Amino acid sequence: MKPGPFDYAVPDTLHEALQLLSGTERDTKVLAGGQSLIPMLNMRLARPELLVDITRIPELGRLAVGDDGALRIGASVRQAAVAADPVVRGGWPLLAAAITQIGHPQIRNRGTVCGSLVHHDPAAELPAAALALAARFTVAGPGGTRTVEAADFFLSTFATDVEPDEIVTEVVVPPQPAGTGWAFQELIHRRGDFAGVGVAVLLRRTGERVDAARIVFFGVGSTPVRLPAAEQALIGNGFDAEATVAATRAALDPQGDVHAGAEWRREGAEVLLRRALAEAWERTA
DSSP, rough: OOOOOEEEEOOOOOHHHHHHHHSSSSOOOEEEEEEEEEHHTTTTSOOSSSSOOOOOGGGGGGEEOOOOOOEEEEETOHHHHHOOOOOHHOHHHHHHHHHHHHOOHHHHOOBHHHHHHHOTTTTHHHHHHHHTOOOOOEEEETTEEEEHHHHEEETTTTSSSSTTOEEEEEEEOOOOTOOEEEEEEEOOSSSTTTSEEEEEEEEETTTTEEEEEEEEEESSSSSSSOOOHHHHBBBBOOOOOHHHHHHHHHOOOOOOOOSOOOHHHHHHHHHHHHHHHHHHHHHOO
């Protein structure tokens, strides 16, 4: 299949890109890696009149750790580059692990981290990782720049807090405290498929007591789902995976679709959580 006709622009500056987005009443899309957008164009699920390619804007290609210790990932940085970076693998291993489970190498070599986050397929790995890691998004538009927390960024399936005339210029991931244990688990039917269900877990401990926890499921609803009740079953107590699974069972209400039923997802979530909690706890030692 072939896309419908469209105009194509390659701005050299962010200002020029924003002008292209705001200076027309035409349906306009931003292009970075294109691993989600191009198939939609080919199937004519999206029919923009103008594509704005942002890959030549220098500041959007930066991958660096800022003075505050946070990881800053520009809008045109490829997923494979982030996953392979030794600084990322050492300081943000959950993020690197999530990326390695995205699709196939060819997709990760072209796809961008920010692109996947803005596209927001709720079965995708990166939105859940961003929520678990308390990431925040820098969004530029005609009125200036604003910051959106991950908890407020994902609105519903394929919908995020980004207006048509705005661009996510970077995602910022806070530094992880020393001794943070992590795990990223998912169930898939075939290698490269979107997850039927998945979970990201972060734990910190003092001795045998859990001091902090973040548990985020994906593939169970229209957005990543964080479960405070399950986290509270751990915090301040000795490690008790079964109490946490029980709290998850009570709080999680997965949706069924053509890919998997709700009960399959519920049972899969419990299995994954047990595995992920044990793995994260081991990594805190």
